[in-house]
Amino acid sequence: MNIILLGAPGAGKGTQAVKIAEKYKIPHISTGDILRKNIKDGTPIGLKAKAYIDKGALVPDEVVIEIVKNRLNEADCKNGYLLDGFPRTVPQAVSLDEFAKIDIVFNIDIDLNILVDRLSGRRVCASCGATYHVTSYSSEICSQCNGNIIQRNDDMPETVRARLKTYTLQTQPLISYYADKNILVNIDGNTSIDKVFEDIVEVLKR
Numbered sequence: 001m002n003i004i005l006l007g008a009p010g011a012g013k014g015t016q017a018v019k020i021a022e023k024y025k026i027p028h029i030s031t032g033d034i035l036r037k038n039i040k041d042g043t044p045i046g047l048k049a050k051a052y053i054d055k056g057a058l059v060p061d062e063v064v065i066e067i068v069k070n071r072l073n074e075a076d077c078k079n080g081y082l083l084d085g086f087p088r089t090v091p092q093a094v095s096l097d098e099f100a101k102i103d104i105v106f107n108i109d110i111d112l113n114i115l116v117d118r119l120s121g122r123r124v125c126a127s128c129g130a131t132y133h134v135t136s137y138s139s140e141i142c143s144q145c146n147g148n149i150i151q152r153n154d155d156m157p158e159t160v161r162a163r164l165k166t167y168t169l170q171t172q173p174l175i176s177y178y179a180d181k182n183i184l185v186n187i188d189g190n191t192s193i194d195k196v197f198e199d200i201v202e203v204l205k206r
């Protein structure tokens with residue numbers, strides 16, 4: 001099964017992606033994680049991407065398309081994969097259609113006014129990328145790997161506003177792009193993490 005998770009920043013894509021990847025034993029491919037790893041390692045892609053990410057803008061299409069194209073060619077993607085945070089623009093989706101066959105797109109639908117709390121309270125592990133929220137996890141040490149818990153630069157309030165605007169202008173049109181192809185499933189993202197996951201699993205069972 002080749003799956004896309006679509007949704008605004010903070011909708012819960014990354015959180016659900018970890019659970020889906022574990023249950024269905026498919027690789028979780030997050031362009032955000034790949035870009036952050038490149039920034040950390042100081043690669044040419046990382047150097048280019050950082051300025052866009054820090055502004056709350058999107059990294060140019062050709063950069064992320066190249067990343068995903070290469071990643072999907074790896075052997076572990078043969079029996080399915082889960083894309084989290086890609087595509088994010090119509091040109092990315094059109095390009096993806098040229099090298100991949102997507103079976104289902106989950107749109108995690110959420111009230112935009114919850115998102116600011118989700119994003120400003122988000123904390124991540126600097127080592128393994130595990131995601132937490134301040135209201136449910138107060139330790140400064142990652143429970144998965146003992147790494148340090150930090151706040152992402154782009155989760156600061158000004159950048160969050162820019163990212164939501166970017167989402168509305170550039171990513172939201174993908175909802176009708178995939179609805180027109182009859183592969184879109186809307187999931188209510190305003191419920192608990194477990195309930196959202198149950199709803200996704202229910203659809204995948206069919």
Ligand code: ADP
Nearest residue numbers: 009010011012013014015118122132133192193
């Ligand atoms: P995305 O990958 O879509 O940007 P994340 O999965 O990183 O979103 O989630 C954003 C923040 O919201 C994180 O702090 C996460 O722990 C929290 N979160 C995710 N899903 C839920 C949910 N259903 N209910 C409450 N908080 C959630």
Ligand code: ADP
Nearest residue numbers: 009010031032052053057058059064085086088
């Ligand atoms: P979120 O979890 O909030 O949805 P991500 O971790 O997916 O955020 O992405 C963080 C940033 O990385 C984005 O704001 C954007 O700058 C960049 N990025 C990630 N995926 C893409 C993509 N498909 N196209 C362009 N930029 C991307």
Ligand code: ZN
Nearest residue numbers: 125128142145
């Ligand atoms: Zn960790």
